[in-house]
Amino acid sequence: MRNKPADWxxxxxxxxxxxxxSNKQDTKVFRFCCQLNEWVDRETLQLATERTLESFPIFxxxxxxxxxxxxxxxxxxxxxxxxEYRPPxxxxxxxxxxxxxFEVTCYRDRINLEVYHSLxxxxxxxxxxxxxxxxxxxIKYPQTRQDLLPEIEYDASATDRDEDxxxxxxxxxHQVKRTRGRKSAQLKGLRVPEGRIRIIEGIMPVREVLQLxxxxxxxxxxxxxxxxxxxFAEEIPLRKRKRPVVLDxxxxxxxxxxxxxxxxxxxxxxxxxxxSEGPGTLEDVIRQVREExxxxxxxxxxxxxxxxxxxAEHNYVARVVPLVLKDIILRTADRINEAYMAxxxxxxxxxxxxxxxxxxxxxxxxxxxxxxxxxxxxxxGSELTVSFTSAFRSTNVQKNFFRQLTAxxxxxxxxxxxxxDDVQ
Amino acid sequence: MKYCEKCKVxxxxxxxxxxxxxxxxxxxxxxxxxxEIFPYIPTIYHQHNLLIRLALFLSITGCVVCFALNLLIWxxxxxxxxxxxxxxxxxxTLIQAVRKRSSFCKxxxxxxxxxxxxxxxxxxxxGFHRWSFNYVIPxxxxxxxxVIASIAITGHRMISNYIIYMVxxxxxxxxxxxxxxxxxxxxLWPTVLTAAAGVxxxxxxxxxxxxxxxxxxxxxxxx
Numbered sequence: 193m194r195n196k197p198a199d200w201x202x203x204x205x206x207x208x209x210x211x212x213x214s215n216k217q218d219t220k221v222f223r224f225c226c227q228l229n230e231w232v233d234r235e236t237l238q239l240a241t242e243r244t245l246e247s248f249p250i251f252x253x254x255x256x257x258x259x260x261x262x263x264x265x266x267x268x269x270x271x272x273x274x275x276e277y278r279p280p281x282x283x284x285x286x287x288x289x290x291x292x293x294f295e296v297t298c299y300r301d302r303i304n305l306e307v308y309h310s311l312x313x314x315x316x317x318x319x320x321x322x323x324x325x326x327x328x329x330x331i332k333y334p335q336t337r338q339d340l341l342p343e344i345e346y347d348a349s350a351t352d353r354d355e356d357x358x359x360x361x362x363x364x365x366h367q368v369k370r371t372r373g374r375k376s377a378q379l380k381g382l383r384v385p386e387g388r389i390r391i392i393e394g395i396m397p398v399r400e401v402l403q404l405x406x407x408x409x410x411x412x413x414x415x416x417x418x419x420x421x422x423x424f425a426e427e428i429p430l431r432k433r434k435r436p437v438v439l440d441x442x443x444x445x446x447x448x449x450x451x452x453x454x455x456x457x458x459x460x461x462x463x464x465x466x467x468s469e470g471p472g473t474l475e476d477v478i479r480q481v482r483e484e485x486x487x488x489x490x491x492x493x494x495x496x497x498x499x500x501x502x503x504a505e506h507n508y509v510a511r512v513v514p515l516v517l518k519d520i521i522l523r524t525a526d527r528i529n530e531a532y533m534a535x536x537x538x539x540x541x542x543x544x545x546x547x548x549x550x551x552x553x554x555x556x557x558x559x560x561x562x563x564x565x566x567x568x569x570x571x572x573g574s575e576l577t578v579s580f581t582s583a584f585r586s587t588n589v590q591k592n593f594f595r596q597l598t599a600x601x602x603x604x605x606x607x608x609x610x611x612x613d614d615v616q
Numbered sequence: 617m618k619y620c621e622k623c624k625v626x627x628x629x630x631x632x633x634x635x636x637x638x639x640x641x642x643x644x645x646x647x648x649x650x651x652e653i654f655p656y657i658p659t660i661y662h663q664h665n666l667l668i669r670l671a672l673f674l675s676i677t678g679c680v681v682c683f684a685l686n687l688l689i690w691x692x693x694x695x696x697x698x699x700x701x702x703x704x705x706x707x708x709t710l711i712q713a714v715r716k717r718s719s720f721c722k723x724x725x726x727x728x729x730x731x732x733x734x735x736x737x738x739x740x741x742x743g744f745h746r747w748s749f750n751y752v753i754p755x756x757x758x759x760x761x762x763v764i765a766s767i768a769i770t771g772h773r774m775i776s777n778y779i780i781y782m783v784x785x786x787x788x789x790x791x792x793x794x795x796x797x798x799x800x801x802x803x804l805w806p807t808v809l810t811a812a813a814g815v816x817x818x819x820x821x822x823x824x825x826x827x828x829x830x831x832x833x834x835x836x837x838x839x
Contacts, residue, residue: 200835212697227653258836264837276655293695299655386659392635393653394625400675511839596625605626608635608653 196338199266201231201250205358205502206456207359208309211255211262211528211606212361212519214285216386217583222282222560222568224321225302232298233332237273240327241296245271248320248454248591250354254290255265255310260281260515262310271296276304279388279580280609281561284308296324305572307597309456314540315444316454317461322545329552339548343349349452357451358502366499371488373532374464376438377428379565380587383613389581391559392590396597398576408478413484413539416569416578417463418477419439420537423592426566438464440536440547462533474596533564535589540570619644626783675703681756697741705734720763721781728760747804749795753808761817775825779832782821789814 234514242318245252253264256572269292276299285294287309293308294317303325307317330337391548405415417439425436443459451457463484465477504510513521543556550573557577558568565582582591594604620626620634620643627634627641629652634641679700686696712730716723732753738828739748764785768778795801820828 204837258838258839260837263838277657279657280654288715299653302650302653347663359697388659391654438708510681587638594625594636603626605628606620606623606625607628607634607653610652610656612659 200256201253201264201354202356203255203262203264203310204356204456205362205498205505206260206313207460207524208505209526210308210310211285211287212522214308215464215574216283217492218563219281219283219285219561221284221306222309222314222317222558223280223304223306224314224317225304225557225559226325226553227302227320227326227557228230228552229301229553230327230552231301232303234275234298234329236328236331237296237303239300239325241271241273242322243327243331244320247323248353249350250454251292251320252576253293253311254294255285255308256290257287260511260513260518262515264311267292273298275299279386280304280391281306281389282515282553282557285310294320299311312454313444313456314442314538315446315457318540318543319454322543324545325553326512329549332335333552336548340546343582352452353454353529354540355451355453356450356455356500357445357453357457360451361445361449361498362502362506362508363495363499366502370496370500371494373437374438375531376534377424377432377435378466378534379424379427379589381582383583384477384585386598387583388611389559389562389583390585390587390606390611391579391581391609392587393557393577393579393607394594394597395555395575395577395600395607397574398571399574401576404597404602408475410478410482412568412576413441413537414478414481416466416539416567417537418474418481419593419596420535420567420589421465421477421481422472422474422596423589424534425465427474427586427588428467428590432467434466436466438462438533440533442536442538443494445494448494456568459494460536461485461494463488494556529566535562535565535567536581537567540568543570543596545572617644618642620753626730627814664780664811672707675707679703695731701737703729707736708734720768721778724760724763725781725784725788728756732756746800748786749801749807750803753792753795754789754810756786757792758813759811761789761813762783776828776832779825779829781822782817783829783833786817786821788818808812810830 208334210220249266250264252267252269254267254269256263256265267290271292271294273296284291284306286296293311295306297304297306303321303323305317305319305321312320326340330340337457342371345394389401401415405412408415420439424439428437429452430560439462440460441463443461445451445457445459461484463481465472465480470476470480509517529549538558538560540558545553553572555575555577556570556572557579558564558570559581560568561581562581563583564582565584570577578593582590594606598604618629618631618638619625619717620627620639620641622639623634623636625634625636626644631641663764679696682696682699686694690753708730711724713723716726735748735752739745761782764778764781768775772777792807793802793811796804796807801807
């Protein structure tokens with residue numbers, strides 16, 4: 193009782209935007225999925241989940257409402273790994289109930305980890321899922337235990353993992369000027385009912401896509417971003433073409449500022465192309481996207497955005513505004529910001545597993561909740577998966593995107609979630 | 617494994633149509649599995665709220681009928697406003713009860729504010745004899761303090777989970793002293809007794825569970 197440790201922590205800078213802006217349509221939940229080569233055993237998964245939580249204490253938190261800020265409070269709740277029972281990326285944070293901010297479910301041969309974005313970002317969630325899968329395999333196949341567990345050990349102390357890297361790298365005197373945003377053309381159309389999302393995922397050999405990128409002298413992310421811009425452009429009505437199509441590209445700040453945190457540490461850059469001004473060929477879009485990537489993806493530019501956001505958070509006036517009002521302000525700011533992007537594409541990158549786990553693991557994929565259209569890209573082994581989530585009924589953007597790849601001779605396998613109008 | 621001739625993509629499931637362009641798929645020889653990666657979850661169209669819609673419909677009808685009768689037949693006073701306010705108050709308390717159902721203490725506090733506003737409204741509509749400020753609000757505060765304290769003592773969760781509600785209920789008890797300034801409260805004893813109870817309540821919290829109270833306040837009020 194005397195030396196009771198603090199049982200709560202502040203939300204990091206990026207996490208603060210999510211509680212006021214998440215709702216039933218855009219739940220701000222993302223899913224990391226690991227497909228095994230065998231069906232998942234629920235009880236083993238339960239054990240593995242409990243064991244994994246020991247290495248990630250921050251996952252054992254609930255989100256609570258203070259007078260001025262939200263905060264994470266430690267809890268004794270035990271997560272229950274259960275068979276998948278609802279549509280992907282459903283609501284996790286509900287202000288009126290106390291529950292954990294992540295969910296572990298399984299379906300056939302897939303282990304799903306769904307996380308509320310206030311808790312952590314893609315890197316943190318992936319680390320959790322990898323540890324979970326290794327723990328699962330170690331319980332199921334005790335002979336692999338010795339090869340698996342030391343490899344997956346997260347090389348960071350508990351304080352490093354719980355650190356708020358935004359405040360660590362906050363420099364209020366950062367002087368670099370940020371590039372100004374442009375309003376984006378928007379997709380319009382009928383939406384999927386019930387605030388669900390339509391998932392369409394393409395699986396292709398990573399080597400051939402890399403070769404294609406190389407033939408345009410660029411990287412995989414730039415190639416896919418450019419193709420997505422073109423896919424969008426074809427769906428924007430002519431009279432709206434004077435606006436550029438702008439995509440959000442989340443960036444893992446750990447690559448630019450050293451950090452081992454398991455919490456949020458990402459930034460966003462905006463990449464766009466105005467199809468009414470340029471020829472709109474793949475070469476030209478790639479040229480411009482490459483330039484914008486080069487300009488935005490510097491520690492200076494990323495730091496400038498981080499500093500601007502942190503400055504707002506550290507402002508004395510902003511701090512004493514009651515949370516109820518902050519919610520309204522943040523919601524409005526978010527709605528304004530929505531006009532500056534048409535969708536997003538996020539490259540999680542190459543996912544590596546310990547040697548001993550590889551025979552059991554078939555594939556990874558990532559999905560994110562959205563009220564527009566977003567893509568998540570990741571690769572594991574020889575496969576690249578591009579997963580689109582969309583709030584729209586129309587599948588034209590996805591079709592335009594994948595047809596560009598198949599036209600370039602890349603074999604693509606398509607998977608999707610069954611919606612009501614697909615059931616025949 | 618199936619194949620879409622138009623998109624030139626493979627579709628490894630039993631679907632009839634291409635997920636991209638909705639045209640019919642051709643069977644393909646390439647070996648593959650025949651599995652969905654998500655369970656199919658049918659759309660649930662909300663039916664259970666028929667009762668709520670019915671109740672809402674009846675309240676609206678009742679209000680409109682009363683208002684019309686008020687205008688046309690018995691028009692010597694604005695009595696239909698009481699019906700409107702009564703129905704509104706009923707719905708307000710019901711909504712609070714449903715929204716805050718997970719935490720009883722929070723529910724008590726929200727209900728205290730809601731009912732407080734409702735009685736003030738009624739008092740004001742009936743000529744502001746100040747019975748709401750004089751008696752009802754102090755009584756509500758005392759009631760909240762007693763209820764929350766009893767839950768905290770008998771509840772199954774750690775006392776620290778209840779502290780914030782106890783603090784808020786005591787603060788409510790003290791805050792109503794301010795109603796004396798604009799002379800909204802004219803009879804002194806209920807207000808003074810409630811405020812005194814609030815101060816004693818806070819003192820007890822600080823002296824007996826001071827550490828927990830301090831941690832809880834730091835947590836809730838961090839800037």
